[in-house]
Amino acid sequence: MSDLFSPEWLENFKSNLSNALKLSLPETSSDESIEIAQVVTGSGDKDVSYVIRINNNNADVVLADPDDTTPTLITDYSTYTDLLQGTTDVSDAIFAGKIKFKGDMQLLVANKQLLKAIGSALASQA
Numbered sequence: 001m002s003d004l005f006s007p008e009w010l011e012n013f014k015s016n017l018s019n020a021l022k023l024s025l026p027e028t029s030s031d032e033s034i035e036i037a038q039v040v041t042g043s044g045d046k047d048v049s050y051v052i053r054i055n056n057n058n059a060d061v062v063l064a065d066p067d068d069t070t071p072t073l074i075t076d077y078s079t080y081t082d083l084l085q086g087t088t089d090v091s092d093a094i095f096a097g098k099i100k101f102k103g104d105m106q107l108l109v110a111n112k113q114l115l116k117a118i119g120s121a122l123a124s125q126a
Helices: 007-024 077-085 090-095 105-110 112-123
Strands: 033-041 048-055 058-063 072-076 099-102
Touching: 007 048, 007 058, 007 112, 033 077, 033 105, 033 112, 072 077, 077 090, 077 112, 090 099, 090 112, 105 112
Parallel strands: 033 072
Antiparallel strands: 033 048, 048 058, 072 099
């Protein structure tokens, strides 16, 4: 596995996420796009933030700070690595309070399959 959050890791995550989206979500013909962010705390000297942009089941993943309205998943480094190793499921982590939210959560509620695809892509990173 590439170093966590390195350019190679991000490119691999983008590819895994695009594949997971194609498997779990119906093909769309609209130009609707969705943006979701992840913040990982306690991963060294500073928190790591990246933004996932999805348009027509294609994903882009970039290191960036989310704006206040972007639905954002916040977790600590330990939980994040558990997600990567597949020892923790995204839904279980949410219900256990290990993943916190900020921003427009209605977007996430309306796109539950998207969370599953992100979880699947993270598990593929290991």
